[in-house]
Amino acid sequence: MKSWVIIAIVGFACSFFSLKPAPTPYENFYARSLSAFEKEQQTLLDAINETPIPDGKDEIIIRIRQLRRKLKASDFWLRYFEPVAYKKINGPLPVEWENEVFEKFEKPYKREGAGLTLAELYMEEPGFTKDSLAHLIQLSINAIAPYRADSITSQLSTYHHFFLCNRLYLLNLAAIYTTAFDCPEPGNVIFELRNILHNVRDIYTFYDQSFPDKPISKEYLELYNKTISFADRQPANFTQFNHFTFIKDYINPLFALNQQMIQQYKVQSISFNDYTLNNSTNSIFDKSLYAPQNTKGIYSLVEDPTTLAEIRAVGKLLFYDPILSGNNMRSCASCHKPKEYFTDTVAATSPAFDRSSRLPRNTPSLINSVFNHLIMLDGKHISLQGQGKDVITNPKEMGSTEKDVIEKVMSCREYKTAFKKFLKLTPEEHNVTLNHIVSAITFYYRDFSNYYSPFDEAMNNNKPLQPDAVHGFNLFMSKAQCGTCHFVPQFNGVHPPYVGSEFEVLGTPADKAFTKLSEDRGRFEVNPAFETLNAFRTGTVRNAEFTKPYMHNGVFNTIEEVIDFYDAGGAAGRKFSISNQTLATDSLQLTATEKKQLISFIHSLNENILFESTPGKLPVSSIKELNNRKVGGEY
Numbered sequence: 001m002k003s004w005v006i007i008a009i010v011g012f013a014c015s016f017f018s019l020k021p022a023p024t025p026y027e028n029f030y031a032r033s034l035s036a037f038e039k040e041q042q043t044l045l046d047a048i049n050e051t052p053i054p055d056g057k058d059e060i061i062i063r064i065r066q067l068r069r070k071l072k073a074s075d076f077w078l079r080y081f082e083p084v085a086y087k088k089i090n091g092p093l094p095v096e097w098e099n100e101v102f103e104k105f106e107k108p109y110k111r112e113g114a115g116l117t118l119a120e121l122y123m124e125e126p127g128f129t130k131d132s133l134a135h136l137i138q139l140s141i142n143a144i145a146p147y148r149a150d151s152i153t154s155q156l157s158t159y160h161h162f163f164l165c166n167r168l169y170l171l172n173l174a175a176i177y178t179t180a181f182d183c184p185e186p187g188n189v190i191f192e193l194r195n196i197l198h199n200v201r202d203i204y205t206f207y208d209q210s211f212p213d214k215p216i217s218k219e220y221l222e223l224y225n226k227t228i229s230f231a232d233r234q235p236a237n238f239t240q241f242n243h244f245t246f247i248k249d250y251i252n253p254l255f256a257l258n259q260q261m262i263q264q265y266k267v268q269s270i271s272f273n274d275y276t277l278n279n280s281t282n283s284i285f286d287k288s289l290y291a292p293q294n295t296k297g298i299y300s301l302v303e304d305p306t307t308l309a310e311i312r313a314v315g316k317l318l319f320y321d322p323i324l325s326g327n328n329m330r331s332c333a334s335c336h337k338p339k340e341y342f343t344d345t346v347a348a349t350s351p352a353f354d355r356s357s358r359l360p361r362n363t364p365s366l367i368n369s370v371f372n373h374l375i376m377l378d379g380k381h382i383s384l385q386g387q388g389k390d391v392i393t394n395p396k397e398m399g400s401t402e403k404d405v406i407e408k409v410m411s412c413r414e415y416k417t418a419f420k421k422f423l424k425l426t427p428e429e430h431n432v433t434l435n436h437i438v439s440a441i442t443f444y445y446r447d448f449s450n451y452y453s454p455f456d457e458a459m460n461n462n463k464p465l466q467p468d469a470v471h472g473f474n475l476f477m478s479k480a481q482c483g484t485c486h487f488v489p490q491f492n493g494v495h496p497p498y499v500g501s502e503f504e505v506l507g508t509p510a511d512k513a514f515t516k517l518s519e520d521r522g523r524f525e526v527n528p529a530f531e532t533l534n535a536f537r538t539g540t541v542r543n544a545e546f547t548k549p550y551m552h553n554g555v556f557n558t559i560e561e562v563i564d565f566y567d568a569g570g571a572a573g574r575k576f577s578i579s580n581q582t583l584a585t586d587s588l589q590l591t592a593t594e595k596k597q598l599i600s601f602i603h604s605l606n607e608n609i610l611f612e613s614t615p616g617k618l619p620v621s622s623i624k625e626l627n628n629r630k631v632g633g634e635y
Contacts, residue, residue: 024210027156029203033074034147040070041141045134053130057123060133064120065188071116072196076203079172080165080273081152083497088114088143092182093582095531097523099374100500102272104382108527114139120184155270159214162207163258163267164274169200170255171496174247174284175488178238179477181495186478189238190231197228214265220257227254243477244470247284247488248459256282273497285459285489287450290498292373295446297385297439298426307425308443314418315444318437321618322633323408324392326353326399328626331633332391332441335363339611341546342366342445348554351635353399360520362554365547367609368540370449371490374501377536377552378523384446388438402434408626409437414619451607453542456489458604465604472601475594480566481584482598486541491605493538503535507571507578508551512561514574518553531580542605559602563595 023031044063051060071078071090078086087096091113099108119136122128146152155161177193180186201224208215227250234241259282261267267279276290283289294300299311318324319338322331335350336342343365344350349358361377375381381390392398392405409415410432419432428435455473458465477483485504487495493502508518523532536552550556556565571578572585590598615631 021157024157024206026203026206026210027153029206030074030077030153030156033077034144037067037070037074038141038144040067041137041144045137045141048130048134048137053128053133061120061123064116065185068116068183068188068192069195072192073199073202075196076165076169076200078147080161080168080271080497081155082146083273084111085143085146087111088139090115090117090140090182092117094118095529097527097529097532098500098502099379100272103374103500110529112139115143116140117182117184159207159211159265160267160269161271162211163262163265164269164271166258167255167262167277168273168497170251170258171284171498174251174255175483175496178241178243178246179483180238180481181484186238187236189478190234190236190241194228194231197231201225201228217257217261220254220261223250223254223257226250239475239479241474241478243474244465248462252284252459255284272499276498283460285452285456287452289489290371290494292494292498292501293370293375293384295370295384295442297383297442298428298435299422299439299443301427302422302425307422310418311422311440312444312447314415314422315440315442316612317415317615317619318409318441319444320615320632322629323412323618323621323626324398324400324405324437325633326395326401326404328408328629329634330398332388333614334633334635335359335397336366336445338448338614341543341609342448343547345546345548348549352396353394354396355635357396359396361552362549364539365543366445366448367607368449368490368492368542370446371492371494371540372501372537373494373499374537377539378526379501379503379537380526384442385435385438388441389434392434392438405434405437406432408621408623411621411623411626412619413622448609448611451609453605453607455601455604456607459489466600468597468600469604470601472597472599472604475590475598476601479594480563480588480590480598482541482566485538490540491542492540502538503532504538504582505533505535505578505580506551506565506583507534507574507576507581508536508553509555509571509574510553512555514576517571517576517578518555520552522552533580534578535580535582541602543607543609544602545606559599560595563590563598567595 044067047063048060078089093113096111096113097108114136119133122133122136176182177196178189180189183189183192204216204221204224230246230250259279262279276292278288278290281288296302302308302311319332322328322334324331330353335344337344344363347358349361350363351357352359364377369375369384373382375384375387381387389402392400393402410419419436422436423429423432426436452460454463454465455469457463485502486492493504494500495502503523510516510518518534521533523535523537544559548557550559550562556562566583567588567590568574569585569587570581570583572581573587618629618631621627
């Protein structure tokens with residue numbers, strides 16, 4: 001090759017690579033924060049290897065807690081960019097089987113946790129070893145590598161990711177950072193909260209230096225500084241911290257301002273963290289905050305309001321029509337009684353299809369079921385439509401078949417005319433299927449999840465809330481430990497970024513006398529594993545006053561009984577041995593007054609739902625024997 005050609009090529013390459021801009025102050029701050037945390041991780045690991053165990057136990061715990069402070073300098077990025085790796089840095093559980101949005105496309109898989117929380121908890125176990133402790137920290141160190149990958153660091157050169165990281169951070173401030181969800185020592189919760197608030201202000205400073213054309217609004221920064229001042233003035237004891245005011249007056253307004261910037265700057269996401277979140281929602285307590293379920297089902301492409309109203313009207317008729325059952329005597333409304341908050345408040349479990357036995361589980365309310373990623377108490381289904389089809393064809397529930405249901409429904413002129421019209425608007429446009437029928441039903445009952453409670457009105461519109469309810473919420477988020485499983489804003493098992501549903505092992509008894517435990521294996525039947533045995537999806541606390549009985553088997557009839565069960569430590573508190581219980585086993589030491597305040601808060605989550613009257617009649621069928629069926633069924 002000619003020398004001048006070589007020189008030209010080399011010169012071009014140098015010119016090309018010199019075009020890459022120098023890192024911004026924001027990118028440099030990210031790199032420094034990551035390196036500082038990794039250095040402290042290694043220092044901790046060295047200390048574990050060099051310190052005598054168990055004599056040096058207290059020293060190691062102090063070092064772990066110091067490292068947690070360093071973690072808060074980077075937590076803003078770490079949780080958002082790579083949430084699976086984050087479980088190794090500060091996983092709240094040793095093994096997780098909870099789903100992410102991708103469980104809708106693949107089977108759940110085992111994700112091991114490691115890092116600081118588990119290391120501190122592990123040191124409280126009898127017989128812990130230095131090697132196992134060091135392993136938890138080594139895994140935490142290894143988990144830093146993904147955060148240096150180009151796929152992540154390249155995002156730092158644009159402004160888009162910042163406002164999405166900030167949104168998750170604000171959601172976590174409301175739902176996680178003020179509880180003991182991933183902080184094993186409750187006494188450190190507020191200390192860590194203050195720490196992260198101050199650290200994130202530094203991130204804001206470097207961001208604004210680097211992206212002056214997409215700045216954080218002055219209004220946001222002023223309110224954020226007031227938020228820091230509020231947290232700094234609050235008691236260090238998280239049971240005395242005013243969670244209610246913190247969220248209502250500071251975090252929720254900050255969330256609204258961040259959402260406005262997301263809209264103003266046309267922020268775009270490339271992360272599954274944002275899969276369900278709505279960029280147009282300006283309150284954490286707006287029912288449109290996140291949407292894990294497609295309530296339209298097969299009618300997803302339909303936007304015309306008139307057609308949607310027609311689909312809903314047909315769905316309502318079908319909900320009350322026993323034509324869906326094998327004996328034409330049972331409807332959806334038989335178990336999910338609309339004016340009983342779409343559940344059955346009369347019995348622990350509803351009658352089975354044979355009318356002589358009982359179903360094994362309590363009927364869950366359909367209200368707010370749209371805010372779960374997994375449906376059924378064991379998470380068997382990923383969609384409301386899948387759940388509906390299963391119930392209709394289940395021999396113990398409605399005892400029908402897809403073929404029979406379609407034949408009977410289409411024998412009614414009113415249904416046939418409607419579905420022939422709807423058919424043209426769906427991907428399955430040749431024949432009416434069970435998908436068309438069930439999707440109309442889910443579209444009908446979804447509307448009852450769009451109502452608000454006095455607590456929501458306090459958060460959204462600054463309306464007054466009873467003092468006992470405020471005290472109850474503060475207890476809910478702290479001493480009572482409810483907020484570590486029932487997360488803001490739906491108070492169910494879906495926490496930020498709202499892409500998964502959690503399951504818990506409580507040790508529910510088979511009877512009130514606690515003579516034995518329930519034999520229902522729960523999530524294990526769907527995803528067999530030691531961690532999932534006797535685990536059930538965490539339901540919402542909303543409308544709890546009206547949705548008795550409680551627990552998967554309906555064993556408790558009052559909220560007081562449920563609170564007493566939790567207060568005593570679940571099954572372990574009753575001297576039953578459950579090695580995988582996730583509920584805290586120690587007594588919460590709640591006073592009688594505190595229990596009443598908790599109930600007052602729970603009542604403040606009662607939603608002002610406008611229930612509808614039942615249909616006056618059902619569509620006439622060309623099959624004469626079907627025309628004796630009763631609205632709502634017979635049992």
